[in-house]
Amino acid sequence: EVQLVESGGGLVQAGGSLRLSCTASGFTFDDYTIGWFRQAPGKEREGVSCISSSDGSTYYADSVKGRFTISSDNAKNTVYLQMNSLKPEDTAVYYCAAASDLNTWWLNESDYWGQGTQVTVSS
Numbered sequence: 837e838v839q840l841v842e843s844g845g846g847l848v849q850a851g852g853s854l855r856l857s858c859t860a861s862g863f864t865f866d867d868y869t870i871g872w873f874r875q876a877p878g879k880e881r882e883g884v885s886c887i888s889s890s891d892g893s894t895y896y897a898d899s900v901k902g903r904f905t906i907s908s909d910n911a912k913n914t915v916y917l918q919m920n921s922l923k924p925e926d927t928a929v930y931y932c933a934a935a936s937d938l939n940t941w942w943l944n945e946s947d948y949w950g951q952g953t954q955v956t957v958s959s
Contacts, residue, residue, distance in 0.1 A: 838862035845953030856917040858932030865913040869941045874928035
């Protein structure tokens with residue numbers, strides 16, 4: 837059974853930090869691009885950041901560059917998203933997603949999705 841299990845969301849004040857984790861099982865972790873989407877109320881789901889598990893290449897949306905850092909621990913089949921200098925506009929449900937290639941991931945057509953974790957940033 838394929839699973840993406842997220843953790844680490846919560847409530848934080850503006851300027852604070854959170855670290856999200858996504859642990860994968862049921863598929864070959866090294867063969868996938870894995871990362872995070874988010875969806876705020878009334879808005880479309882948007883790609884935030886992803887990492888290629890095969891070569892470690894990382895990608896970020898312009899809105900989070902310089903503030904968020906994505907990393908992976910292939911031994912633990914886990915991807916992390918360190919979020920610093922959080923802003924109220926970062927408030928959203930964050931979803932972990934895994935796709936077989938980078939283009940598919942950014943097209944919002946991932947093969948596997950987590951259940952989501954809420955991140956709330958207060959002003």
